[in-house]
Amino acid sequence: MNRYDNLANVLGDRIEQGLYPAGHRLPSVRVLSNEHGVSVSTVQQAYRVLEERQLVEARPKSGYFVSLLKKRADLPAVCRNPQRPVDISQWDLVLAQINSRATPGMVALGGGTPDVTLSSLKPLGRSLARVAQRTDISALYYDTIDGSKVLRDQIARLLIDSGSNMDAENIVITTGCHEALSIAIRSVCEFGDIVAVDSPSFHGAMQTLKGFGMKALEIPTDPVTGISIEALEMALEQWPIKAIQLTPNCNNPLGYNMPDDRKKALLRLAQAYDIAIIEDDVYGDLAYQYPRPSTITSMDDDGRVLLCSSFSKTLAPGLRIGWIAPGRYRDRAIHMKYIGTGASATQPQIAIAEFIQQGHYQTHIRRVRHQYQQNLCIMTDWISQYFPEGVRISRPQGGFLLWIELDEKIDTQKLNRLLEPEKIQISVGSIFSASGKYRNCLRVNYAQLDEHVHRPAVKRVGEMIHQMMLMA
Amino acid sequence: MNRYDNLANVLGDRIEQGLYPAGHRLPSVRVLSNEHGVSVSTVQQAYRVLEERQLVEARPKSGYFVSLLKKRADLPAVCRNPQRPVDISQWDLVLAQINSRATPGMVALGGGTPDVTLSSLKPLGRSLARVAQRTDISALYYDTIDGSKVLRDQIARLLIDSGSNMDAENIVITTGCHEALSIAIRSVCEFGDIVAVDSPSFHGAMQTLKGFGMKALEIPTDPVTGISIEALEMALEQWPIKAIQLTPNCNNPLGYNMPDDRKKALLRLAQAYDIAIIEDDVYGDLAYQYPRPSTITSMDDDGRVLLCSSFSKTLAPGLRIGWIAPGRYRDRAIHMKYIGTGASATQPQIAIAEFIQQGHYQTHIRRVRHQYQQNLCIMTDWISQYFPEGVRISRPQGGFLLWIELDEKIDTQKLNRLLEPEKIQISVGSIFSASGKYRNCLRVNYAQLDEHVHRPAVKRVGEMIHQMMLMA
Numbered sequence: 052m053n054r055y056d057n058l059a060n061v062l063g064d065r066i067e068q069g070l071y072p073a074g075h076r077l078p079s080v081r082v083l084s085n086e087h088g089v090s091v092s093t094v095q096q097a098y099r100v101l102e103e104r105q106l107v108e109a110r111p112k113s114g115y116f117v118s119l120l121k122k123r124a125d126l127p128a129v130c131r132n133p134q135r136p137v138d139i140s141q142w143d144l145v146l147a148q149i150n151s152r153a154t155p156g157m158v159a160l161g162g163g164t165p166d167v168t169l170s171s172l173k174p175l176g177r178s179l180a181r182v183a184q185r186t187d188i189s190a191l192y193y194d195t196i197d198g199s200k201v202l203r204d205q206i207a208r209l210l211i212d213s214g215s216n217m218d219a220e221n222i223v224i225t226t227g228c229h230e231a232l233s234i235a236i237r238s239v240c241e242f243g244d245i246v247a248v249d250s251p252s253f254h255g256a257m258q259t260l261k262g263f264g265m266k267a268l269e270i271p272t273d274p275v276t277g278i279s280i281e282a283l284e285m286a287l288e289q290w291p292i293k294a295i296q297l298t299p300n301c302n303n304p305l306g307y308n309m310p311d312d313r314k315k316a317l318l319r320l321a322q323a324y325d326i327a328i329i330e331d332d333v334y335g336d337l338a339y340q341y342p343r344p345s346t347i348t349s350m351d352d353d354g355r356v357l358l359c360s361s362f363s364k365t366l367a368p369g370l371r372i373g374w375i376a377p378g379r380y381r382d383r384a385i386h387m388k389y390i391g392t393g394a395s396a397t398q399p400q401i402a403i404a405e406f407i408q409q410g411h412y413q414t415h416i417r418r419v420r421h422q423y424q425q426n427l428c429i430m431t432d433w434i435s436q437y438f439p440e441g442v443r444i445s446r447p448q449g450g451f452l453l454w455i456e457l458d459e460k461i462d463t464q465k466l467n468r469l470l471e472p473e474k475i476q477i478s479v480g481s482i483f484s485a486s487g488k489y490r491n492c493l494r495v496n497y498a499q500l501d502e503h504v505h506r507p508a509v510k511r512v513g514e515m516i517h518q519m520m521l522m523a
Numbered sequence: 524m525n526r527y528d529n530l531a532n533v534l535g536d537r538i539e540q541g542l543y544p545a546g547h548r549l550p551s552v553r554v555l556s557n558e559h560g561v562s563v564s565t566v567q568q569a570y571r572v573l574e575e576r577q578l579v580e581a582r583p584k585s586g587y588f589v590s591l592l593k594k595r596a597d598l599p600a601v602c603r604n605p606q607r608p609v610d611i612s613q614w615d616l617v618l619a620q621i622n623s624r625a626t627p628g629m630v631a632l633g634g635g636t637p638d639v640t641l642s643s644l645k646p647l648g649r650s651l652a653r654v655a656q657r658t659d660i661s662a663l664y665y666d667t668i669d670g671s672k673v674l675r676d677q678i679a680r681l682l683i684d685s686g687s688n689m690d691a692e693n694i695v696i697t698t699g700c701h702e703a704l705s706i707a708i709r710s711v712c713e714f715g716d717i718v719a720v721d722s723p724s725f726h727g728a729m730q731t732l733k734g735f736g737m738k739a740l741e742i743p744t745d746p747v748t749g750i751s752i753e754a755l756e757m758a759l760e761q762w763p764i765k766a767i768q769l770t771p772n773c774n775n776p777l778g779y780n781m782p783d784d785r786k787k788a789l790l791r792l793a794q795a796y797d798i799a800i801i802e803d804d805v806y807g808d809l810a811y812q813y814p815r816p817s818t819i820t821s822m823d824d825d826g827r828v829l830l831c832s833s834f835s836k837t838l839a840p841g842l843r844i845g846w847i848a849p850g851r852y853r854d855r856a857i858h859m860k861y862i863g864t865g866a867s868a869t870q871p872q873i874a875i876a877e878f879i880q881q882g883h884y885q886t887h888i889r890r891v892r893h894q895y896q897q898n899l900c901i902m903t904d905w906i907s908q909y910f911p912e913g914v915r916i917s918r919p920q921g922g923f924l925l926w927i928e929l930d931e932k933i934d935t936q937k938l939n940r941l942l943e944p945e946k947i948q949i950s951v952g953s954i955f956s957a958s959g960k961y962r963n964c965l966r967v968n969y970a971q972l973d974e975h976v977h978r979p980a981v982k983r984v985g986e987m988i989h990q991m992m993l994m995a
Contacts, residue, residue, distance in 0.1 A: 142858060145861075146668075146857065146858075146861075149667070149668060149861075150667070150668075153667045162665075163665075164664055164665060167660050167663040167664065168660055172663075176655050176656045177655075177656065179651075179652075179655035179656075179870070180651075180652035180653075180655040180656045181652075183648050183649075183651035183652040183655060183874075184648045184649065184651075184652045188639050188640055190841050191639040191644075191839035191840070191841040191842070192636055192639065192839070192840060192841050193634075193635075193636060193835075193840045193841065194841065195621070195622070195625045196618075196621060226698045226702075226843070226863075226864040226865075226867075226868075227864055227865050227866075228865075229861075229862070229863070229864050229865030230698075230863060230864045230865075233862055233863055233864075237734070241714075241736075242713075242714040242736070255861070255862075255865065258858070258861060258862050259862040261862075262709070262858055262859060262861075262862035263862070264713075264714070363665075367663035367664070368663070368664060368665045368866075369662050369663040369664050369665065369666065369868060369869035369870065370663070370868060370870075371698070371864065371865075371866065371867060371868040385618065386614060386618075386730070386734055387734060389617075389618075389621075389701075389727075389730060389734075390701070390705055390727075390730050390731040390733075390734035390735070391698075391701070391702060391705050391863055391864070392698040392699055392701050392702045392705070392843065392863070392864060393698075393699050393700075393701030393702075393727065393843075394699075394701075394840075394843065395698075395843060396698075396841060396842060396843040396868055396871065397841035398651070398841065398842075398871075399868065399870075402655075
C-alpha cells in the first residue's frame with residue numbers, strides 16, 4: 052500500500068471511531084505532514100481519497116472537515132446458535148446456487164469471484180503462455196507431491212507479511228484453497244468427529260465436513276471481533292471437539308479481521324484443550340489495512356495451526372493453485388494430498404512463481420485492494436439507498452464480500468427464486484450455516500461494479516424486498 | 524492405427540499363437556494382399572514392422588519366414604493371496620519411491636510417466652499459450668463443478684472408441700485420474716468398507732483406500748486374462764464387499780487386456796451381488812490393438828460402473844486433467860468433486876479440447892502407441908539379455924510398463940537401495956500389494972528408451988541382481 056492510502060486509512064479509522072466528530076475541522080495539511088513524516092502532497096492525496104469515500108469535505112479557504120455523514124446502517128446481529136453439534140445440511144442449496152451462477156446472462160451478485168479483468172494481471176497471462184511453450188518440458192511431468200519449489204519459495208516470502216517466517220518445506224501446493232481445506236480436515240479429523248466453526252461460515256468448508264462425515268458446532272461470532280472465545284470455551288468444556296475451523300482475516304462472509312489479542316486467546320484455548328486450528332486465510336492479502344493482519348499461524352509455536360490459502364481470490368480462481376502449511380500434521384497432509392489429486396498442475400505454479408518474483412503480485416494486490424475498498428463504499432451506498440430501512444450491513448475490513456441482514460420476515464431463498472427469472476442472483480444466507488440459519492441474510496460481491504449492470508441489479512433486489520415486506 | 528500396423532498385429536498374433544511355427548514360410552505378399560483386401564505395399568510395410576519386432580526374417584528371393592525365436596521368458600505367476608481383507612500398508616515405501624524419482628540425475632526406470640517430448644504434442648503447447656493470452660477472460664473464473672462442456676464433449680467422442688455412447692452430462696472433469704479414483708471410492712464406499720482389487724494393483728488407488736479407511740481384498744489375477752472371476756465370486760460369498768476396483772485394459776502393472784467375456788462375467792457378478800465397479804482406464808487408449816479394447820463401462824446397463832481416466836498417460840501428467848463417468852452415482856460424485864478441489868483448472872481443459880477437436884489427439888496417440896510397442900520389444904530384449912535366466916516377464920498389450928518377477932530370493936527393495944547410489948531407480952513390487960507381497964518383483968517403464976541411458980541402466984540392474992543371487 053502506498054503512503055497516502057495508508058494515511059487515509061489512519062484518518063478514516065479515527066473518523067469512524069469518533070475521534071474527529073462529524074462536522075469537525077480536521078488537522079491542516081502541514082500539521083499532518085509533520086505528525087506523520089510525509090510530504091505535503093501525500094497528505095493532500097490522502098484527503099482526496101477520503102473525499103472519494105465521502106468521509107471528508109473540502110471547504111474552500113477553510114480546510115478539510117469531517118462529513119456530516121448519513122447515519123450508518125447497524126451491524127448484523129450475533130446469532131445465538133443452539134450449541135450442539137449437527138449434521139450439515141444445505142448441499143442441495145449450495146449446488147443450486149453454483150449451477151445458477153453459471154446460467155448465461157446471469158448477474159451473479161452472490162459469487163466469490165474477484166476482478167480478473169485488470170491490466171495488472173496481464174503479466175500472468177504472458178508467463179503462462181511462455182511456460183506452455185518452453186522447450187524445457189519438465190513442466191509436463193508429474194510434479195512432486197508437495198509442489199514446485201520455485202512457487203513454495205515465493206509463497207514463503209509472501210507469508211512474511213502475515214507475520215510468518217516459514218520454510219518452503221512447510222508448504223504443500225494444492226488445487227485451490229478447497230483442496231487445502233479438504234486436506235486439513237482429513238489430516239486432523241476422522242469420520243464422526245466434531246469441528247467447531249465460526250458462524251456464519253464459508254459453505255465450502257462446511258460441505259467438506261459433511262462429505263467426510265464430520266459434525267459442525269456453530270459458535271456465535273461477532274461481526275467485528277469474530278468468533279466468541281467465551282462461547283468456544285463453553286463448547287470445548289461440553290463436547291469432544293477435534294478442531295476449530297475459521298476465517299479470522301477478511302472473514303467470509305462477515306469481513307472482519309479478528310483483533311490480535313483474540314487470535315492469541317483462541318490459540319491459547321486450542322493449546323489448553325489440545326486441538327487443531329484450521330485457519331482459512333484465502334482473503335487475507337486483500338485486507339484494507341497496511342501491513343495486512345497477522346495470521347493465527349504466525350503466533351503458533353507448536354504447529355497446531357493448519358494454514359489454508361490460495362491465489363483464487365488474489366489472482367484468479369480458474370488457475371486452481373492454493374497451498375496448505377500443515378504444521379505438525381505434514382506427514383498426514385502429504386498422504387491426503389497424494390490420494391486426493393496426486394500432484395498439482397505444474398505449469399501454472401511456475402507461471403505464478405515468475406509473476407510474484409518479478410514484483411507483479413504486489414502491484415496487482417495494491418491495485419485490487421484499492422478498487423475493492425472504493426467499491427465497498429459504492430455498494431454500501433446502493434444497499435442503504437435501495438433496501439428497506441433497518442437493513443443491517445457488515446463493515447468489511449478487506450476482501451470484496453458484504454453480508455446483509457434483512458427483516459426476519461424475509462426469506463432470501465424465496466427472494467432468490469423471485470429474482471431468478473430476472474437473471475439476478477444473490478448468495479442466500481442459509482448456506483453459511485450448517486443447519487440452515489440466516490434465512491433472512493444474503494451475501495453480495497462488490498469486486499467489480501458496473502454502474503449500468505450492478506446498480507440496476509441491486510436496485511431490483513431492493514424493490515423485490517420492499518414488495519416481499521408488503522406481502523409478509 | 525493405420526492399415527499396415529493393424530495387419531502386422533494380426534500376423535504377429537498368429538505367430539505368437541503358433542499358427543505359423545518358427546522357421547515356417549509365411550504367405551506371400553500377393554496372397555495376403557488378396558486375403559486382407561489391402562495393397563501390396565501395405566503388406567510389405569506390415570512385414571517390415573514384423574522384421575523390426577524380430578518376429579519375421581526376410582530371406583532374399585524366398586520370401587518371409589517366422590524367426591527362429593529365442594524362447595520367450597515365462598509369464599509372471601499368479602499370486603495365491605490369502606483371501607481376507609487387510610488394512611493397507613506400504614505408504615512409507617510409496618512416498619520414498621516418489622521422492623527418490625525426483626532426485627536430480629536419477630534414471631527413473633520405475634516411474635509412470637509417458638513420453639512428453641514428441642513433436643506430435645507440440646500443438647497442445649500452442650493451444651495452452653493461446654488460451655493463456657486470450658482476451659476472453661472466462662477461463663480465469665471458477666469452472667462449473669463438472670468441468671468445461673467443450674472438453675466433456677470431446678471426451679464423450681473419444682469414449683466411442685471404447686464402446687461407450689455417453690452424453691457429456693455423464694462426465695465430470697477431475698484433477699487427474701487420482702482425483703477420479705478418489706471421487707469414485709468416496710462415492711460408493713464408507714469408512715471401514717471392504718473393496719476387492721486386482722493383484723498386483725495400482726498403488727495410488729490402494730493408498731486412496733487406505734487414506735479413507737477402507738480395507739482391500741486382493742483377488743488372484745492372471746497375467747493374461749486378468750482378475751480371477753472364480754476367486755472373486757468366492758470372496759463375494761464370504762465377505763461384505765462394497766466395490767471392485769480394477770484396471771481391466773492395459774493393466775498397471777501387468778499390461779493385459781481382460782477378454783470381453785471375462786469383463787461381462789465380472790459385470791454379471793457385480794450385478795448379482797449388487798456392488799459397484801471402479802474401472803481405471805487411464806492406459807486404455809494406449810492399447811496396441813485396433814480398435815482399442817472395450818471398457819466394462821460400455822457393457823454396463825444399470826450405471827454401476829464408475830469409469831476413471833485422464834490425459835496423464837496419453838498426453839502429459841503435469842496437466843492434471845482427468846475425468847470420471849460416475850454412472851448412477853453422479854450426485855454423490857459431484858459432491859465429492861466439490862469438496863475435494865471445488866473445480867478443475869479451466870485453461871488446460873479448453874486447450875485439450877482444442878487439441879482433440881483439431882485431430883491432434885488421434886495423431887499423437889497413433890505415434891506414441893507405435894513407439895511404445897517398439898520399445899516393448901527392445902526392453903524385453905534387454906531384460907532377457909541382462910537379467911538372470913528364469914526371469915519372468917509380462918507381455919503387455921498396451922501402455923508402457925513391464926512387470927518382472929525375479930527369483931524368490933531377491934528382495935527388490937534391497938535391490939533398489941543398492942541401485943540408489945548409482946542413480947538408478949526401479950519400482951519395487953511390494954507397493955503393488957496392499958500387504959507388501961511381490962517383494963521379488965519390479966516394474967519398469969519403457970515409454971522413452973535412450974540406448975545410451977536406459978540400456979546401461981537396465982544392464983546395471985541385471986548385474987546387481989546377478990550379484991544378489993550369488994550372495995543369497
